Amino acid sequence: MSQYKLIAVSLCFALLGGCASQDIPDPDPTDETYGSAGGADTDGYGSGGLGEGEAIDYDPTAGELAQIVYFDFDSYELRPEDTDIVARHALQLADNSGLSVRLEGHADERGSREYNIGLAERRAQTVRRLLLIQGASASQISTVSFGEERPAAFGSNEEAWAQNRRVEIKYTN
Numbered sequence: 001m002s003q004y005k006l007i008a009v010s011l012c013f014a015l016l017g018g019c020a021s022q023d024i025p026d027p028d029p030t031d032e033t034y035g036s037a038g039g040a041d042t043d044g045y046g047s048g049g050l051g052e053g054e055a056i057d058y059d060p061t062a063g064e065l066a067q068i069v070y071f072d073f074d075s076y077e078l079r080p081e082d083t084d085i086v087a088r089h090a091l092q093l094a095d096n097s098g099l100s101v102r103l104e105g106h107a108d109e110r111g112s113r114e115y116n117i118g119l120a121e122r123r124a125q126t127v128r129r130l131l132l133i134q135g136a137s138a139s140q141i142s143t144v145s146f147g148e149e150r151p152a153a154f155g156s157n158e159e160a161w162a163q164n165r166r167v168e169i170k171y172t173n
Helices: 002-020 080-095 113-133 158-164
Strands: 068-070 100-106 141-147 166-172
Touching (some): 080 100, 080 113, 100 113
Parallel strands (some): 100 141
Antiparallel strands (some): 068 166
16 A cells, blocks of 8 residues: 555656746736737736736825735744734725735745745735734635745845745735
């Protein structure tokens, strides 16, 4: 029986290793692939999304509330100075049931790709839990983990790494 488990586990690792070797480029935001040449203009957004919505220009917290929460190295615990920011976003969501947010988790370049994806996911889930505790609805919140794939700052120093350890709160429709 243990031989079958060993074979199954090794097959899973082989499959995961094959997935990690693919390099998927980010689309260029000025790409004309989504536009239509003579039909209705979709403003660059397709209808084939995964239900997370598209980013909207309306910012219910314009000018008064940060959209990014930063984390310490190798941590997914919310810093005390950022709990107020998340609580105020939760208040916005609780007061406006039509609003929804996508929490995008990020990590710095240190650590393996798989570890950073997991760490960024735990960071996004930490923010999600606090939003839920503060009154937001679960249907208003989606999370995605980018790991180290979308850095805010390039460089291999503490200043760049600190900017990349974050969760971005993006309002969607």
